[in-house]
Amino acid sequence: MTSKKLSYGEAFSELQSILTKLENQELDVDQLSAHVKKASELIKFCKSKLHGTEEEIEKILKEMDNES
Amino acid sequence: MQADALSLLELNTRIKDAIKAGTEKTCWVIGEISEIKVNYSGHCYLELVQKDQESDQIIARNRATIWAATFRLVKPYFETTTGQSLVNGLGILVKVSVEFHEVYGLSLNILDIEPTYTVGELAVRKQKIIDRLTQEGVIEMNRELELPFLCRKIAVISSETAAGYGDFIHQLQHNVAGYKFYCMLFSAVMQGDETEKSIIKALDRIYDYEKFFDAVVIIRGGGSQADLSCFNSYWLAYHITQFPLPVLTGIGHEQDDSVVDIVAHTRLKTPTAVAEFLINNLNRVEELLDEVANRIAVEAGLFLESRNDELILTIKNIQLSLKDNLNTIQSELVHCNNNLINRTRKIVHSKRLDLHRREVIVGMMAHKQIADRIMVIESYAHLIHRELTYCFNKTKHELISVVGRIRLLNPQHVLKRGYSITFSNNKSLKDVDSLIEGDTIETLLYKGKIRSTIKKLTS
Numbered sequence: 001m002t003s004k005k006l007s008y009g010e011a012f013s014e015l016q017s018i019l020t021k022l023e024n025q026e027l028d029v030d031q032l033s034a035h036v037k038k039a040s041e042l043i044k045f046c047k048s049k050l051h052g053t054e055e056e057i058e059k060i061l062k063e064m065d066n067e068s
Numbered sequence: 069m070q071a072d073a074l075s076l077l078e079l080n081t082r083i084k085d086a087i088k089a090g091t092e093k094t095c096w097v098i099g100e101i102s103e104i105k106v107n108y109s110g111h112c113y114l115e116l117v118q119k120d121q122e123s124d125q126i127i128a129r130n131r132a133t134i135w136a137a138t139f140r141l142v143k144p145y146f147e148t149t150t151g152q153s154l155v156n157g158l159g160i161l162v163k164v165s166v167e168f169h170e171v172y173g174l175s176l177n178i179l180d181i182e183p184t185y186t187v188g189e190l191a192v193r194k195q196k197i198i199d200r201l202t203q204e205g206v207i208e209m210n211r212e213l214e215l216p217f218l219c220r221k222i223a224v225i226s227s228e229t230a231a232g233y234g235d236f237i238h239q240l241q242h243n244v245a246g247y248k249f250y251c252m253l254f255s256a257v258m259q260g261d262e263t264e265k266s267i268i269k270a271l272d273r274i275y276d277y278e279k280f281f282d283a284v285v286i287i288r289g290g291g292s293q294a295d296l297s298c299f300n301s302y303w304l305a306y307h308i309t310q311f312p313l314p315v316l317t318g319i320g321h322e323q324d325d326s327v328v329d330i331v332a333h334t335r336l337k338t339p340t341a342v343a344e345f346l347i348n349n350l351n352r353v354e355e356l357l358d359e360v361a362n363r364i365a366v367e368a369g370l371f372l373e374s375r376n377d378e379l380i381l382t383i384k385n386i387q388l389s390l391k392d393n394l395n396t397i398q399s400e401l402v403h404c405n406n407n408l409i410n411r412t413r414k415i416v417h418s419k420r421l422d423l424h425r426r427e428v429i430v431g432m433m434a435h436k437q438i439a440d441r442i443m444v445i446e447s448y449a450h451l452i453h454r455e456l457t458y459c460f461n462k463t464k465h466e467l468i469s470v471v472g473r474i475r476l477l478n479p480q481h482v483l484k485r486g487y488s489i490t491f492s493n494n495k496s497l498k499d500v501d502s503l504i505e506g507d508t509i510e511t512l513l514y515k516g517k518i519r520s521t522i523k524k525l526t527s
Contacts (some may be wrong), residue, residue, distance in 0.1 A: 007217075007218075008217050008218040008353075009216075009217040009218070012217065012356070012357065012360070015357070015360050015361070015364070016360060018364060019360055019363050019364050019367065022363075022364060022367035022368060022371060023363075023367055025371070027371070029372075029375055032368060032371060032372070036364070036368050039361070039364050043357065043361045046357050047354075047357070049218055050218070050247055050248070050350060050353070050354055050357075051245075051246050051247060051248060052248060053248050054248075057221065057250050058250070060280060061250055061252055064252055064277060064280075065252070
């Protein structure tokens with residue numbers, strides 16, 4: 001799905017831009033499904049950032065703990 | 069000379085008397101605590117100093133004691149009034165009696181403390197620090213930092229054993245919404261003289277992981293109401309203003325904000341309040357997310373609906389225009405049909421008239437022709453009749469003459485005149501060549517027949 005480096009802020013602002021496009025009716029029917037799909041991926045990503053455990057962070061914390 | 073010499077006790081006694089005579093029984097004295105300790109029996113021993121305002125050099129110093137009975141009373145009063153325990157560096161106004169003991173020397177016996185002085189003194193000192201930070205233009209710097217959207221990697225400065233730290237961690241890890249926080253403790257001394265240095269050291273360690281963390285939290289266990297002065301430290305406050313991450317405080321005091329609180333990004337009263345703040349922050353972030361998600365869903369729905377409406381409208385329009393077309397075509401057809409009928413009628417009528425006219429003409433012509441023909445035929449008939457009559461008559465005359473002549477040729481007439489005819493085998497005989505003697509022959513006479521047999525032939 002989305003690139004690994006994507007931050008929550010970037011994902012959220014992308015969601016907002018999709019919303020803006022929808023509100024301004026800049027999309028046609030063919031683009032709609034792609035954008036809605038993208039939005040649902042981004043929402044999933046954001047939710048996982050909020051609730052999910054990121055092993056990468058846990059690892060860094062562990063390393064930090066060992067250093068101090 | 070030696071005879072004049074006093075014993076040490078005599079001297080000390082004189083000093084004691086002189087002091088007693090030369091000082092008030094009790095007096096109010098202003099000083100700064102430079103050392104303080106409480107022994108096991110509850111007596112408090114202090115060292116009071118006065119510093120030169122310019123050079124900060126100590127220009128006066130005295131030992132002082134608060135006896136346990138007094139200390140038990142003044143300590144809580146002082147602390148609740150000032151929000152501050154008796155610590156080094158604190159300026160105090162105390163009621164003392166000057167005591168001189170022959171063995172222990174000079175000491176001030178503290179009988180009472182006036183906490184309002186300390187309150188004022190602390191306020192002045194705090195204000196000075198605030199003024200300095202303001203003048204240096206740094207006081208707002210940490211507050212101006214933006215809290216990251218997703219604030220969940222937290223560097224915690226606290227004392228490891230503090231109840232407040234445990235509460236903080238517990239609250240964060242057990243939040244109802246199930247947000248995931250990543251906390252790392254950078255333990256520090258949170259009260260007393262070491263506080264300033266210890267917290268600055270912790271900040272320095274966090275600075276190494278600046279890119280990793282979202283925020284710094286400075287918390288101290290609740291309950292220890294007192295000892296605020298270490299958080300009114302210029303250097304600690306200055307460090308916080310210069311720190312690249314937002315600093316959140318929950319130092320656990322209800323009254324005044326410390327300077328650290330003032331320069332911090334966000335000031336909260338207790339560690340649990342900090343945890344709540346962080347959780348609420350993510351709550352808000354998630355609410356925003358949900359709102360955007362909902363709006364996207366709604367907008368997408370509306371979008372589809374409006375496209376659908378457009379479609380329905382288009383279909384209706386097509387149907388209407390089809391109906392219109394059909395109606396037009398139908399009425400055109402009816403019109404054509406009527407036209408056709410009318411025209412056909414007209415044509416039929418005119419043709420009929422024409423036909424009738426022609427019929428009349430043809431009738432007249434036919435009559436005339438028939439009449440003509442009849443006349444011709446009649447004239448022919450007349451002619452034929454005349455011709456026929458003529459021919460008949462002529463032929464009748466000819467026949468009559470022929471009959472006369474034929475009658476003359478009849479064999480009967482010949483036979484009558486005596487001639488006869490002989491037949492052999494019904495053939496008339498003109499010679500005897502086909503006859504032999506003994507043949508039977510018949511001879512026809514005018515009247516009757518003779519049957520005879522040939523006896524002799526002569527040619």
